[in-house]
Amino acid sequence: MISDTAPMIIIGAGHAGGRAALTLRAEGYTGPLILIGDEPHLPYERPPLSKGLLQGQVTLGDFSLCQAAQLTELGIQHLSGQRVVRLAPAQHRLHLADGRVLDYQRLLLATGGQVRRLAQVPAHFANVLYLRTHEDAERLREQLLPGARVVIVGGGFIGLEVAASARQAGCTVTLLEAGPRLAGRVVSPRLSAALLYLHREHGVEVHLDTGLQDVSGQQQVERVQLADGTWLPCDVLVVGIGIQPAVELAREAGLDVGQGIRVDECLRASAPDMFVAGDACEFRLHPAGDFQRQETWRNAEDQGRHAALNMLGADQPFRGVPYFWSDQYDWSLQSVGSPHAGTPSAQRDLPAGGFLQFYLDADQCLQGASGWANGNAIAKDIKLCERLISARVPLDHEALADPGVALKHLLRTAHA
Incomplete structure (x- = not known):
């Protein structure tokens, strides 16, 4: 009441x-x-x-x-x-x-x-930055100056988006990822490879299977040590580990x-x-x-x-379809439903190096999809995938993989 x-x-x-x-x-x-x-x-x-x-x-x-x-x-x-x-x-x-x-x-x-913090990094160092709040972002923006040597710990979406923004600001960027691939817990190997290629093409020095071992400096970080013992100069250290x-x-x-x-x-x-x-x-x-x-x-x-x-008393179950996106440089990654970090059931190549990946459940119904393309080219396809997820109808692997078969046609067939 x-x-x-x-x-x-x-x-x-x-x-x-x-x-x-x-x-x-x-x-x-x-x-x-x-x-x-x-x-x-x-x-x-x-x-x-x-x-x-x-x-x-x-x-x-x-x-x-x-x-x-x-x-x-x-x-x-x-x-x-x-x-x-x-x-x-x-x-x-x-x-x-x-x-x-x-x-x-x-x-x-x-x-x-x-934010999760790195225990081996002194909290009082002024050039060690995390990103969660507006104040965090303002402090970071003030330090992303042309020529600044930025080291980013974490190859998830926050780390990758900061890397893209730092490069666009004219910084020299090194990114450290402890796992074998970028965003490896949430995207497929092909998407990880696309992210790696994109960032290296834009001049980011990416180190995989590499963690931060130590830092040196008096009032701020001046150098960082990688797990293999290598020391790198550092003007700004950004930690993005979730x-x-x-x-x-x-x-x-x-x-x-x-x-x-x-x-x-x-x-x-x-x-x-x-x-x-x-x-x-x-x-x-x-x-x-x-x-x-x-x-x-x-x-x-x-x-x-x-x-x-x-x-207010509606008493309605929550059944929202998950969705997220990440814009990096001129490219966009979008995901809907429940894809995973493994091999997709079907893949569809798109123009200019883009692609869609589809994940089917045991009943051959779409449970998740991810897309990668320049600009916002995959937005309509991802919205259609969301509708296919809700439709809960069996789908053909070959039709999903064929660029000549419109997703809208598959949706119409589902409702026929």
């Missing part, structure tokens, strides 16, 4: 939390609503941090979800620069770092995560926690009147599926919206 007495509270004023707050108002909730975030900013999207903002093409206002006047007009109380230190689920209560205690009727945890989901509040409150905060199919946590969305949410896309987390723009957008609807 929704009341207008105790407030709805959202912990985490990032993309997922901000979208949830706006959705609650858009869906007609008129009671008190509090959005709590530890950053000083309005809710914003994170993908531009490693691309447009680093390249000076956008500012924070360009990718904020709303303006301060809009929050005021909607009656959303935004507690910025605040941190929640304790949850008391049995009392429907939370404690802030400044000593305040707030009661809630329903609570959304959209706590996101913190995030650690923020689950401490939930764990200390006795909630069910795995790799993230675990939820049921409606994004409800294991405590009454509590929901979870975004990077810290560990969920199943299907009742018999494995728990997973997704650190993507779409997941934050979709789960923030969906959790808000269920906070």
